[in-house]
Amino acid sequence: MLHEKSAHGLTVAAANATARAGGVHPGQRFSDARACLPDLIAEEIDREADARALNLLARWMTGFSPLVALDDLDGLRLETTGCDHLFGGESAMAARLSERLTRTGYGHRIALASTPGAAQALARHAAQEGAPQILPQGAEREGLAGLPVQALRLSPEAITLLRRFGLTRIGQLYGIDRKALARRFQSRHAADAVCLRLDQALGLRIEPMTPLRPPPEYFSRLACPEPLTQAAGLEAGLQQLVETLCAALSDKGAGARRFVFSAFHSDGQVSAATAQAARPVRTPEHILRLFREKIETVDPGFGIDLLLLEAQRTGPMEMGSRPLSGDLAGTAVDETALSALADRINARLGEGTVSLTLSEARHAPDKAERCVVFTGELPRTGPALPAREAPRPARMLAWPERVDVIAQVPDGPPLSFVWRRVVRRVVRSDGPERISPEWWLFLPGKDAGATPLPRTRDYYRIEDAEGRRYWVYRDGLYDDGRGQLPEWFVQGLFA
Amino acid sequence: MDIATLKMKGLLGPLTAAPEAPAGFPFGLGAVGLHEVAETAYGDRAAATGFVLAATRPAQAGAWLWVSQTRFADDLGQVPEAALRHMQGQPPPRLSVKVRTLPDALWVIEEAVVSGAVSLVIAEVEAADFTATRRLTLASGRHGVPVILLMPQTREGATAAATRWRIHPRPSAPNRYDPQAPGHPRWRAVLERCRTAPNAAGTVFDLEWNDETLSLGVVSGLAAGPAAPRPVAREAPSRRKAG
Numbered sequence: 001m002l003h004e005k006s007a008h009g010l011t012v013a014a015a016n017a018t019a020r021a022g023g024v025h026p027g028q029r030f031s032d033a034r035a036c037l038p039d040l041i042a043e044e045i046d047r048e049a050d051a052r053a054l055n056l057l058a059r060w061m062t063g064f065s066p067l068v069a070l071d072d073l074d075g076l077r078l079e080t081t082g083c084d085h086l087f088g089g090e091s092a093m094a095a096r097l098s099e100r101l102t103r104t105g106y107g108h109r110i111a112l113a114s115t116p117g118a119a120q121a122l123a124r125h126a127a128q129e130g131a132p133q134i135l136p137q138g139a140e141r142e143g144l145a146g147l148p149v150q151a152l153r154l155s156p157e158a159i160t161l162l163r164r165f166g167l168t169r170i171g172q173l174y175g176i177d178r179k180a181l182a183r184r185f186q187s188r189h190a191a192d193a194v195c196l197r198l199d200q201a202l203g204l205r206i207e208p209m210t211p212l213r214p215p216p217e218y219f220s221r222l223a224c225p226e227p228l229t230q231a232a233g234l235e236a237g238l239q240q241l242v243e244t245l246c247a248a249l250s251d252k253g254a255g256a257r258r259f260v261f262s263a264f265h266s267d268g269q270v271s272a273a274t275a276q277a278a279r280p281v282r283t284p285e286h287i288l289r290l291f292r293e294k295i296e297t298v299d300p301g302f303g304i305d306l307l308l309l310e311a312q313r314t315g316p317m318e319m320g321s322r323p324l325s326g327d328l329a330g331t332a333v334d335e336t337a338l339s340a341l342a343d344r345i346n347a348r349l350g351e352g353t354v355s356l357t358l359s360e361a362r363h364a365p366d367k368a369e370r371c372v373v374f375t376g377e378l379p380r381t382g383p384a385l386p387a388r389e390a391p392r393p394a395r396m397l398a399w400p401e402r403v404d405v406i407a408q409v410p411d412g413p414p415l416s417f418v419w420r421r422v423v424r425r426v427v428r429s430d431g432p433e434r435i436s437p438e439w440w441l442f443l444p445g446k447d448a449g450a451t452p453l454p455r456t457r458d459y460y461r462i463e464d465a466e467g468r469r470y471w472v473y474r475d476g477l478y479d480d481g482r483g484q485l486p487e488w489f490v491q492g493l494f495a
Numbered sequence: 496m497d498i499a500t501l502k503m504k505g506l507l508g509p510l511t512a513a514p515e516a517p518a519g520f521p522f523g524l525g526a527v528g529l530h531e532v533a534e535t536a537y538g539d540r541a542a543a544t545g546f547v548l549a550a551t552r553p554a555q556a557g558a559w560l561w562v563s564q565t566r567f568a569d570d571l572g573q574v575p576e577a578a579l580r581h582m583q584g585q586p587p588p589r590l591s592v593k594v595r596t597l598p599d600a601l602w603v604i605e606e607a608v609v610s611g612a613v614s615l616v617i618a619e620v621e622a623a624d625f626t627a628t629r630r631l632t633l634a635s636g637r638h639g640v641p642v643i644l645l646m647p648q649t650r651e652g653a654t655a656a657a658t659r660w661r662i663h664p665r666p667s668a669p670n671r672y673d674p675q676a677p678g679h680p681r682w683r684a685v686l687e688r689c690r691t692a693p694n695a696a697g698t699v700f701d702l703e704w705n706d707e708t709l710s711l712g713v714v715s716g717l718a719a720g721p722a723a724p725r726p727v728a729r730e731a732p733s734r735r736k737a738g
Contacts (some may be wrong), residue, residue, distance in 0.1 A: 353593065493541035
């Protein structure tokens with residue numbers, strides 16, 4: 001028996017068959033249960049672990065159908081339309097599901113019907129362990145007539161009220177005048193809820209389903225007659241899946257930027273590997289190369305009996321004809337090949353390893369360039385830059401480094417400075433190049449005072465006695481009224 | 496395993512680079528094959544970068560891949576687009592990859608060369624043994640993508656690269672308009688090893704980069720800095736006295 005804390009103290013949250021036979025039922029006070037069965041074994045319920053386990057089970061269920069939704073705290077709902085023929089019919093599918101669940105040690109009750117409401121009612125109130133209930137299409141009315149009204153997913157108040165009217169079976173609700181029923185309820189909502197649930201169960205009103213994961217547009221699956229235990233078999237299976245999927249993608253003229261490969265283990269586990277591409281692709285060799293590094297993480301373990309490959313983030317793929325010669329190409333760069341290279345590097349070293357530096361029309365040298373992740377597209381046009389730029393260093397340090405400087409006050413170039421613990425005597429210098437802060441970004445009003453206006457910088461190009469050339473700046477002027485004295489920094493190294 | 500078996504298996508080929516490698520400066524740097532450019536002392540990385548950007552004229556247009564190990568990118572910064580514009584005129588599109596370890600860096604270089612998607616690979620790596628340079632040379636020759644390795648001052652030992660340069664900055668040229676200001680940058684480039692022209696190994700090039708004509712010229716090793724006034728009229732009287 002499992003207990004949990006509630007408003008009324010400790011109550012029974014769940015009880016096994018032996019305890020139920022002894023008179024213990026969920027919702028009972030813990031002390032009452034103890035009184036019924038003095039040698040009751042009790043433990044606190046762990047709802048979070050239950051939810052996690054249910055989610056894992058739901059993920060594993062995607063091997064049976066791509067659309068899986070959670071149903072309350074202890075149920076799963078599968079949309080099997082179009083899936084049952086893969087298993088040889090509905091009853092065969094239910095039997096197989098039941099067998100697999102039994103093998104992994106899950107107690108379960110399975111029902112299959114044309115509407116979610118009917119299936120849920122049957123599963124929770126009619127089905128028995130190991131005996132799946134299957135309701136043929138159009139038989140909801142007769143099939144549900146004998147079930148108690150609790151099967152309709154109503155609030156406890158509504159059930160109490162219905163029971164007071166003597167309506168205990170769903171079948172009794174069929175013939176009742178709805179207006180008369182609504183009048184007997186206190187609120188209109190409660191009456192509407194009863195009608196809604198009834199209609200949903202009978203298929204008169206549609207009930208939307210919220211799957212855990214969006215259904216993939218393109219997927220291919222490979223059921224293994226014998227569980228796979230070798231990594232080589234896994235690779236062969238993946239190759240077959242990729243080829244099928246790519247054929248399906250090219251039929252529609254589409255490509256995908258993300259591929260998820262799932263292996264469903266026979267013990268209820270799912271392992272997955274993901275490969276991403278910078279632009280939509282559908283070349284089997286390329287996708288296989290992306291997976292080559294990842295597939296090692298999938299451990300066959302006790303055996304894998306289903307492989308699934310999904311294509312996500314699909315999009316149209318432009319298939320321009322290849323230019324016959326380099327002169328006819330708009331650009332000398334083959335972006336497809338370049339993004340294929342970037343995909344492989346990202347697949348091995350992590351997403352976002354390949355980056356691109358973009359120039360921006362900004363004055364501040366540390367804002368003039370921006371590093372972005374390469375997404376398969378090279379910039380077509382850069383910003384409007386001045387025809388003749390001021391000299392910029394061959395290397396920009398990762399961040400400006402503060403240096404101790406001997407310089408003429410107030411605005412002379414440095415005479416000597418200490419950078420990285422070495423004194424450097426300045427022989428020649430050029431400057432200053434004064435770069436003012438971008439005051440228009442710091443106008444009062446919007447979020448004044450959030451970041452203070454940076455100080456004006458005076459940049460000098462200097463050369464030391466050994467011939468090394470540096471780009472140093474003084475952060476601030478002596479008479480700018482900003483409080484502290486200006487400081488000196490090295491920002492770059494000239495060639 | 497004897498030499499003949501190794502040769503038969505293609506593991507040991509003739510170590511001369513492709514015949515089209517030019518036998519004059521810059522000995523195919525950035526145009527064909529694998530080349531190494533090393534610092535003379537710590538802090539010469541900017542000069543080495545400048546030398547590479549100045550001397551490299553890729554044979555075909557296309558994107559560049561700049562691979563750098565994180566430690567170099569953090570310590571010595573990276574090459575901004577502005578510098579590429581400054582030294583290459585029309586800079587090619589450039590992808591950057593930062594990797595932490597040397598094996599990853601070498602893997603990225605080889606992958607890029609083999610893919611043929613880029614026209615030049617420049618890599619800042621801490622070291623590369625003979626096997627690695629041999630692999631990269633073979634891949635580069637087979638796929639026609641030149642590779643330049645920018646290496647620290649500790650670079651020594653055997654290599655299969657076509658050339659190894661050692662770069663050191665020198666006092667810049669006199670500035671015509673302002674004697675107090677640095678002028679055109681100058682470097683001393685020592686050709687330590689050269690497979691295409693073994694006789695040229697050991698040659699010292701004193702180079703000056705003209706940022707207006709984007710050209711690299713050889714200057715006299717002596718004419719560094721402004722001409723100093725000749726020390727005169729100090730020793731003459733004393734000599735006369737002695738006589």
